[in-house]
Amino acid sequence: MSLEILAVDDSRTMRDMIRFALEPAGFTVHTADDGVHGTEVLSGIAPDVIITDINMPRMDGFGFIDAVRDCDDYRSTPLLVLTTEAAPELKQRARKAGATGWIVKPFDPVKLVKALQMVAG
Secondary structure, eight states, X not given: OOOEXXXXXXXXXXXXXXXXXXXXXXXXXXXXXXXXXXXXXXXXXOOSEEEEOSSOSSSOHHHHHHHHHTSGGGTTSOEEEEESOOOHHHHHXXXXXXXXXXXXXXXXXXXXXXHXXXXXX
């Protein structure tokens, strides 16, 4: 299954880890370094799944989720939160904003691939 993914994270290391986990599985990975950049990159692609961090400069993950869900083209695109945060209230806030799922860092590359295939399926 070849999927297009947009990964939004302010950590270059995390963006690279996501790319290294997904490209061997046949995914095409686009990256952005914060929510503002994510909305810019999004305007030029049609990802099957979007991954976002929560804690980022300029526009955090919650703002980015809101921006994505405000666009008709991406209202139903699966969106996974990939973050170090594990607080239930943050998970609840992300779900209310429109996140499809929540993965805590550090992530297992095999599980990430399976989760993306499942939500994009």
